[in-house]
Amino acid sequence: MRHRSAVVVSIAVIGALSLSACGSRGEKKNADSGSGNGGSASTVVIGVDAPLTGDLSALGLGIRNSVDLAVKKANETNEVPGVKFEIKALDDTGKPAPGQQNATQLVGDPKVLGVVGPLNSSVAQSMQQIFDDANLVEVSPANTGVALSQGEKWASGEKKRPFKSYFRTATTDAIQGPFAAQYLYNDAKKTKVFLIDDQKTYGAGLAATFKSEFTKLGGTLAGEEHVNPDDRDFSAIVTKVKNSGADAVYYGGEYPAAGPLSLQLKDAGATIPLMGGDGIQSADFIKLNPKSQGDFATAVGLPVESLDTAKKYIADYKAAGYKDAYETYGGYSYDSAWSIIEAVKNVVKDNGGKLPTGDALRKTVRDAVQKVTFDGVTGKVSFDEFGDTTNKQLTVYTVKDGKWAVEKSGTFNG
Structure with a gap:
C-alpha cells in the first residue's frame, strides 16, 4: 500500500553498538536471564512506524500490536539466546513528513536493528534514503507501490532496486x-x-x-x-x-x-x-x-483466518488482550517482525552464539534479512532480488x- 522526493538525508550514527551477548543455545531459558554465566541479555529494538493516530489508525494499530506480539513470543520462547527484543513504535499519522522524522529518530537509536513499516507508500518514499544510508533494514507489511523496490522505470521493463535496506511482505x-x-x-x-x-x-x-x-x-x-x-x-x-x-x-x-x-x-x-x-x-x-x-x-495474500499457519497467531493476538483488531496487515506485520528476529538469530548463530558489535552490525542484519526463509503466519516468507515478497497471492x-x-x-x- 500505500516519485520518491529528491531530498537525500544522510545520517551518521555516532558510536559503536555496545551490545554483548553470550549463552548456550543448548537449553531454553527466559530471555531476561541472559547467558547463564552471569551475563545479561543484549537488547535489540525493532522499530515500528505506522499511523497510530488519525484516519488510518485502525490499520496502524493492528501493525503495531502484531509486532509487539512477535517480540513477546520471541522473548517467551528465547528464540535468540542472549538477546531480548523490544519495540519502539512511532506515529507517522499516515504522512511523509512525520515518517521522515521518525526514520531519523530510529536511525539515531543504536539499539534499533530493524524497522517494521510504514503503512503508506508515500511515507516509505520519505524514509528509504535515511534507512539505507544507515544500513538499517525496514520491512513493510503494507506498501504496494512498485517503484519502492523496482525503481521509477519499472513499468517500461527497466527494473532496478533503489535501496538494499528495503523489503516488504506485501505484494505490489x-x-x-x-x-x-x-x-x-x-x-x-x-x-x-x-x-x-x-x-x-x-x-x-x-x-x-x-x-x-x-x-x-x-x-x-x-x-x-x-x-x-x-x-x-x-x-x-x-x-x-x-x-x-x-x-x-x-x-x-x-x-x-x-x-x-x-x-x-x-x-x-x-x-x-x-x-x-x-x-x-x-x-x-x-x-x-x-x-x-x-x-x-x-x-x-490469502485471508489470514483461512490459513492453518495463522491459527496460533489469531489465538495469541486474542489472548494478549489488544483492544484494536489486527486488521488487514496484522499477519504480515507479525511476519515482517519475525523476518528481523530470524535475521538476528542467524547473525548470532554465525558469530559463535554472540551478537556482533560495531558499526557493521546493521549491515550484517540487513544482509541476513535478504536470506531469510521460514514458515510464517501468512505462509512461506522469503524475499526476491528486489526485496519483494515471493508470496504473490x-x-x-x-x-x-x-x-x-x-x-x-x-x-x-x-
Whole structure:
C-alpha cells in the first residue's frame, strides 16, 4: 500500500553498538536471564512506524500490536539466546513528513536493528534514503507501490532496486491492480468503469495498473477523476459518475475517503459497486458506509483466518488482550517482525552464539534479512532480488451483511 522526493538525508550514527551477548543455545531459558554465566541479555529494538493516530489508525494499530506480539513470543520462547527484543513504535499519522522524522529518530537509536513499516507508500518514499544510508533494514507489511523496490522505470521493463535496506511482505500493485481488473471484468462482468484516485503514491499507482489491464481486457473507462485524500464531499463527482453510464467505480486510495464516496454514490441513486485495493479493505470502510453491501476490495495474500499457519497467531493476538483488531496487515506485520528476529538469530548463530558489535552490525542484519526463509503466519516468507515478497497471492473481498467476505483468491494471470 500505500516519485520518491529528491531530498537525500544522510545520517551518521555516532558510536559503536555496545551490545554483548553470550549463552548456550543448548537449553531454553527466559530471555531476561541472559547467558547463564552471569551475563545479561543484549537488547535489540525493532522499530515500528505506522499511523497510530488519525484516519488510518485502525490499520496502524493492528501493525503495531502484531509486532509487539512477535517480540513477546520471541522473548517467551528465547528464540535468540542472549538477546531480548523490544519495540519502539512511532506515529507517522499516515504522512511523509512525520515518517521522515521518525526514520531519523530510529536511525539515531543504536539499539534499533530493524524497522517494521510504514503503512503508506508515500511515507516509505520519505524514509528509504535515511534507512539505507544507515544500513538499517525496514520491512513493510503494507506498501504496494512498485517503484519502492523496482525503481521509477519499472513499468517500461527497466527494473532496478533503489535501496538494499528495503523489503516488504506485501505484494505490489503491479499485481494487485491487474488482479482487480481481471476480477471486475471477467467475474463481476463489469465492462464500463469510472476511475477515481486520490493522487497519492499508492492510490494513483494502483489506479494506473488497474486501468492498463482493464482496457487491455476490452473494458472501457466511463470517466476519470482525481480527488484529494482529505475530501469528504464528492457531490460533483457523484453527478459525473451517475451521468456516465458506468456500471462500477474503481477507486485508488484508502478507506477514509472511499467510504463516504461510496455512500454518497448510493444515496444519489448510483447503485453500482465501488472497488478498491487493500487500502479500503478495513472494517472502518463499512463503518463509514452503511450502504457498502456489494462493494469490492482486493487485499494482499490469502485471508489470514483461512490459513492453518495463522491459527496460533489469531489465538495469541486474542489472548494478549489488544483492544484494536489486527486488521488487514496484522499477519504480515507479525511476519515482517519475525523476518528481523530470524535475521538476528542467524547473525548470532554465525558469530559463535554472540551478537556482533560495531558499526557493521546493521549491515550484517540487513544482509541476513535478504536470506531469510521460514514458515510464517501468512505462509512461506522469503524475499526476491528486489526485496519483494515471493508470496504473490491476492484475494478479492465483497461486503456481505456488514462484513468483508471472501469472493476469490488466486494469483494474477499476466
